[in-house]
Amino acid sequence: MTETARRGRGRPRDGSIDERALAATRDLLARRGFEGTTIQAVAHQSGLHASAIYRRWPSRVELIEDAVSPGVEAVQVTPTGDLRRDLERFVRAYLRVLSTPAARAAAAPLMALHQSAGGRGPAGIRHSTRPQFRAILAAAPAGTVDAAIDPDDVFDVVLGLVLTRILVDPVISRRRPVSHSVDMVLRLLRPLPTA
């Protein structure tokens, strides 16, 4: 849930209370994991009343989503027109946001919940990084990006690369440099030779 989305729901706002709850949530996620991050634990840790937390978030799930949600600005990469550089900055920013101890603790459990709820995507994923990715491709010099390729298809590949780098042990343990993932994406984007 983004700040804007929450504001849009007309909830009462108190930045300091919000920030205390979110900081306590991140701290608990990192130290005690997803299961240990309950509203009661957040209240205890932050010195806030549980009722004050419930006024802002309907359940710990939304609170945790907000706490680990990067917000669009955290993966904000302004395209320079240097495709390789822009893609690498984008992938690194994405990985950074999902690699914090709190995000690592929350990612798979949130996916599991959304999965069983048939609901929304994992936190940090729906936050419109897709348009940003499109903007990076749009800023690339002519001839470097195949016009026939669907940027959304490539974005799905990037998403898969980022998630497996965070979540899947056999990929994590290979410790491939990020530049290899970027190479893969660049290969995908290249115009096909007219042979």
Next chain:
Amino acid sequence: MTETARRGRGRPRDGSIDERALAATRDLLARRGFEGTTIQAVAHQSGLHASAIYRRWPSRVELIEDAVSPGVEAVQVTPTGDLRRDLERFVRAYLRVLSTPAARAAAAPLMALHQSAGGRGPAGIRHSTRPQFRAILAAAPAGTVDAAIDPDDVFDVVLGLVLTRILVDPVISRRRPVSHSVDMVLRLLRPLPTA
């Protein structure tokens, strides 16, 4: 855990008991989800004693892994040398194995557990589909696969594509045909033009 691995540990074997427990586990996963799939529930559902189940599996986690584990044979694609066809069969077999109601219910929770345990990868992922993928590339006609590309890097991309197709709502909801994912992989593999 594969059949071979369990046999290797010298546990007592009774195929019918194993199969009853595994079938009950799959059924419970599909109907009640990961949290509802306890050893007690499996015992009740299968008519087995909980002790008989514990003799075979140290905890419900290993039981669930076994129940949703495809075994290598489930993603067995014999390369024909037709790269597109082989890749499509491989991706479809992989998706099929991970798309059963039981596997869908178990995938993200298992990843979450392995994540917090710093342990092994999610079930169905470590089962050596990687060598199979390599074999498919090795059987491809000369000139269709860039010799400079690391098949393992491409396999990681395939893994990401498969997982996001199963787990990530924004990707699931796009409902792209599997052939698009195969196109992506083929693009990755193409030799670079010597320009």
